[in-house]
Amino acid sequence: MSIYVGNLSYEVREEDLKQVFAEYGTVKKVQLPIDRETGRVRGFGFVEMDSDAEEEAAIAALDNAEWMGRSLKVNKAKPKTDGGGGGGGRRGGDGGGGYSRRY
Numbered sequence: 001m002s003i004y005v006g007n008l009s010y011e012v013r014e015e016d017l018k019q020v021f022a023e024y025g026t027v028k029k030v031q032l033p034i035d036r037e038t039g040r041v042r043g044f045g046f047v048e049m050d051s052d053a054e055e056e057a058a059i060a061a062l063d064n065a066e067w068m069g070r071s072l073k074v075n076k077a078k079p080k081t082d083g084g085g086g087g088g089g090r091r092g093g094d095g096g097g098g099y100s101r102r103y
Helices: 014-022 052-062
Strands: 003-006 027-031 044-049 073-076
Touching: 003 052, 014 027, 014 044, 014 052, 044 052, 052 073
Parallel strands: none
Antiparallel strands: 003 044, 003 073, 027 044
């Protein structure tokens, strides 16, 4: 299981997050996704702890807690789904081309 941590400061580092969650148990892993275009943290992250009990304690204590000037959103992470393809282009109709023909 993993914990989702949202509404993070853009200044947060993995070590910062690890220290906060370490108060509730052993932190196995911290992930902070980075925005490809800006190179900065995207404002959310994921924390894995040693046991479900530790994760539950951290969630209970830290959800809506004020940290680094932000009110954290902390809950169980939802599993990533393989939804397959995201949005394609337009299809059908007159064969495409970006304009409509008039006859």
